[in-house]
Amino acid sequence: MNSIEPRLEMTGISKRFDQTLALDNVNLSVSAGEVLALMGENGAGKSTLMKVLSGVFPPDNGTILLDKKKYCPTSPLEARKRGIAMIYQELSLAPHLSIEDNISLGDEPTSWGLVRRQTMRKTAKDALKLMGHFEIDPRRRVDTLSVGMQQIVEIARAMAFGCKVLVFDEPTSSLSQEDVKRLFTLIRHLRSSAHSIIYISHFIEEVKEIADRFTVLRDGKSVASGNIRDVSKEQIATLMVGRDISELYPHSTHTSSDVLLELDGLNGIEKPKNANFTLRRGEVVGIAGLVGSGRTEFARTIFGLDPIASGNIRVGTLKGTATPQSRWRQGVGMVSENRKSEGLAISLTVADNITLPNLTKYGRFGFVSPKAMNQASSEWIRRLEIKTRTPVQQVIDLSGGNQQKVAIARLLESDVDLLLLDEPTRGIDVASKAMIYDIIDKLVLKNKAILFISSYLPELFGVCDRIAVMCRGRLGQACPVSELSEHDVMLAATGASI
Amino acid sequence: MYPFPKMIEWLKKMFGKFGLIFALLFIFALFAVIAPESFSSRRSIETMTRQMAITGVAALGMTLIIILGGIDLSIGSVVALTTVIIAIVLRGFTGDGHSAEMYDIQVGSGAVVIALIFGGGAAAIVGFLNGVLITRLRVVPFIVTLGMLLIVRGVAKGLAHEQKVDAPTSLLNSLLAPNDGFMSHGVIVMLVLAILVSILLTYPRLGRQIYAIGSNELTARLCGVMVERTKLIVYTLASFSVGIAGTLQFSRLTVGDPTVAGGLELDVIAAVVIGGGSLSGGEGSVLGTMVGVAIITVIRTGCSHMGLPNWVQEIITGCIIVSAVAIDRIRHRRAA
Numbered sequence: 001m002n003s004i005e006p007r008l009e010m011t012g013i014s015k016r017f018d019q020t021l022a023l024d025n026v027n028l029s030v031s032a033g034e035v036l037a038l039m040g041e042n043g044a045g046k047s048t049l050m051k052v053l054s055g056v057f058p059p060d061n062g063t064i065l066l067d068k069k070k071y072c073p074t075s076p077l078e079a080r081k082r083g084i085a086m087i088y089q090e091l092s093l094a095p096h097l098s099i100e101d102n103i104s105l106g107d108e109p110t111s112w113g114l115v116r117r118q119t120m121r122k123t124a125k126d127a128l129k130l131m132g133h134f135e136i137d138p139r140r141r142v143d144t145l146s147v148g149m150q151q152i153v154e155i156a157r158a159m160a161f162g163c164k165v166l167v168f169d170e171p172t173s174s175l176s177q178e179d180v181k182r183l184f185t186l187i188r189h190l191r192s193s194a195h196s197i198i199y200i201s202h203f204i205e206e207v208k209e210i211a212d213r214f215t216v217l218r219d220g221k222s223v224a225s226g227n228i229r230d231v232s233k234e235q236i237a238t239l240m241v242g243r244d245i246s247e248l249y250p251h252s253t254h255t256s257s258d259v260l261l262e263l264d265g266l267n268g269i270e271k272p273k274n275a276n277f278t279l280r281r282g283e284v285v286g287i288a289g290l291v292g293s294g295r296t297e298f299a300r301t302i303f304g305l306d307p308i309a310s311g312n313i314r315v316g317t318l319k320g321t322a323t324p325q326s327r328w329r330q331g332v333g334m335v336s337e338n339r340k341s342e343g344l345a346i347s348l349t350v351a352d353n354i355t356l357p358n359l360t361k362y363g364r365f366g367f368v369s370p371k372a373m374n375q376a377s378s379e380w381i382r383r384l385e386i387k388t389r390t391p392v393q394q395v396i397d398l399s400g401g402n403q404q405k406v407a408i409a410r411l412l413e414s415d416v417d418l419l420l421l422d423e424p425t426r427g428i429d430v431a432s433k434a435m436i437y438d439i440i441d442k443l444v445l446k447n448k449a450i451l452f453i454s455s456y457l458p459e460l461f462g463v464c465d466r467i468a469v470m471c472r473g474r475l476g477q478a479c480p481v482s483e484l485s486e487h488d489v490m491l492a493a494t495g496a497s498i
Numbered sequence: 499m500y501p502f503p504k505m506i507e508w509l510k511k512m513f514g515k516f517g518l519i520f521a522l523l524f525i526f527a528l529f530a531v532i533a534p535e536s537f538s539s540r541r542s543i544e545t546m547t548r549q550m551a552i553t554g555v556a557a558l559g560m561t562l563i564i565i566l567g568g569i570d571l572s573i574g575s576v577v578a579l580t581t582v583i584i585a586i587v588l589r590g591f592t593g594d595g596h597s598a599e600m601y602d603i604q605v606g607s608g609a610v611v612i613a614l615i616f617g618g619g620a621a622a623i624v625g626f627l628n629g630v631l632i633t634r635l636r637v638v639p640f641i642v643t644l645g646m647l648l649i650v651r652g653v654a655k656g657l658a659h660e661q662k663v664d665a666p667t668s669l670l671n672s673l674l675a676p677n678d679g680f681m682s683h684g685v686i687v688m689l690v691l692a693i694l695v696s697i698l699l700t701y702p703r704l705g706r707q708i709y710a711i712g713s714n715e716l717t718a719r720l721c722g723v724m725v726e727r728t729k730l731i732v733y734t735l736a737s738f739s740v741g742i743a744g745t746l747q748f749s750r751l752t753v754g755d756p757t758v759a760g761g762l763e764l765d766v767i768a769a770v771v772i773g774g775g776s777l778s779g780g781e782g783s784v785l786g787t788m789v790g791v792a793i794i795t796v797i798r799t800g801c802s803h804m805g806l807p808n809w810v811q812e813i814i815t816g817c818i819i820v821s822a823v824a825i826d827r828i829r830h831r832r833a834a
Contacts, residue, residue, distance in 0.1 A: 303720075324719060324721070342714070342716035342717055345710050345717040348710060348780065356706070356710055356721040356723065357721040359707075360703070366702045366703055367702050369701075370701075
């Protein structure tokens, strides 16, 4: 399976952005007919490395050889012409156009300025055939296809360009189980026809199934490479995190007291369905489940962002319908899963973002004093080690981890008793994660209550006292962590049990 | 390399902050050199400030709306409606005068106050309706206010029977008259309003919330900002300020004219955008807007002093709008 000569070889690649060394002397190679898994946590440098490969920006140092020839692309188009195609997480198809239009987009065959539709159709058909998908009609509009099929069109586009190296960036994150199977069949098919595949993922299971070799990046360095068969899942995980995972999580004993949040037969418009749930002061309860299972809607309904169809929510002794503004007054705060589109106003300053829910604190008679806002924010910048020059710096200038700290500082500044955290550690670096776990732990010791939604099971097990699993809008019983295994939770999340 | 690195740094910072004012001064200086001497006379400058007043006052309201992430296309029509309503109300105080002798009749300040209440009230109601339609029906502001542009213009024409409405003489007529003493009253109105709006955007909660909604409406909602209510308030306030602009317009015309101020909204949007406002919301300032209005006025006046035809002025103004925004974008990109 491993041919001797690598088709693509990247050596000593470095890239610096201002203060941070995003890539530090990274090596990577992939041969023809091989699937290389590129692994690493978010922020490890995977995307940066692939952007160098696809010509988005040049490396500061290092060389890339493609078929033993020097390769330094200046644009994604040039990369594609040289035979390197990227299949991104977010698909880049024009939804209103047909499959054949999309496949030839930007390189339409023409004669006398008119598009040669027959040639286009043939190109599309050939590409689809090459992938073993004879059944797809190239005249269909892309928006009538499922996400999985759209991805196949995207790959077909790369094939039509005659690409030899395909880079898949987290390709399964939005796919159904069935689509994942189809994708894997396709990748094996491509491998057998001597294509080189770089497969970026942090799902270790998946990688074990599909890849031949692996390279792990951590903090911008390539820390390990080898045959996937020679390492266990645990070893890969340790390589990715760089320390024993258990060290990340604080291990203080929590003592829960009176009930702070009680849900009684709560129904949202679609999700959640008939949720019964209690959360006490002094405990962290985790909500596990697949993307789309209704975890986010669950938190949003509690917070008053999504409407309640029926059922009751009681916060402390307060009952009745709620809006986000009344929730903040009741001492409830929420961190959104979408940091950039909902969680933060990124064009505003750090101080604006931290103080927005409770502006009455910073002045009288409807006025606010910028000085008071900045003072309050400076305190959190110091305590959470938020890397920003001043409180009046725009949030957009901060890194992901620091942005998330701002989102959490907002809840701390409002001194809420109940924190609804929806994927609070998504896409941030390990140090910031550890900081967030630590904040959560300290809050619980101060008798606050925390609802913690996450897709990452080790994190849930590391942080929570109890875990409830959500599947297709239904919330299961919250069980103590000591009585659960990751396996149980995974089964419940995929609807295999309950 | 540079003899005074700190000073260069300081200059750069100042230029980033006050670049627009430099641009205004530069354009003014340019015309002062190439246009006839009459351009930079005291009298001419005084005239320019008076010409700024109507656009300036309307632009203050638009600044709020644009920071909020919205737009209001109905303001030209609202100005026309305000002039018509003021004229009709003032007429009501003359008994049944014939229009031929309308100018000779003088009405007192009581009549003026009532006319202003009706005029400003009508403008505020239009803004309130805009706000209600935008927040309740969830139709985008562009469409709602485009519809309102036609509706209000139609109402104004209907009320005025499609002709000018003569009004009796009142103290309103002197609002924008040349004033040899200090400043014309209309200009003072504009400056006071500018200061008020500027304070509104900086200190009260409402101001912070306007910026927050414009920057990211979802975040504002998440943080418990009453997004709908704030929008309603802003559209109403802004349209009220357009009512004040309408009053100034009436003062200049001394009659109610249902066809006046067609296309004023474009001038006003241009001024806000030149002043650093972003049509996607979250950005904009009163100072920027006022300088934007001034730039447009200086170009108009300069061109007419040079005897350049109207079409040249239009081309130049168009170029200024696009280049001002382009420069702003480039600066943003560099900062990021």
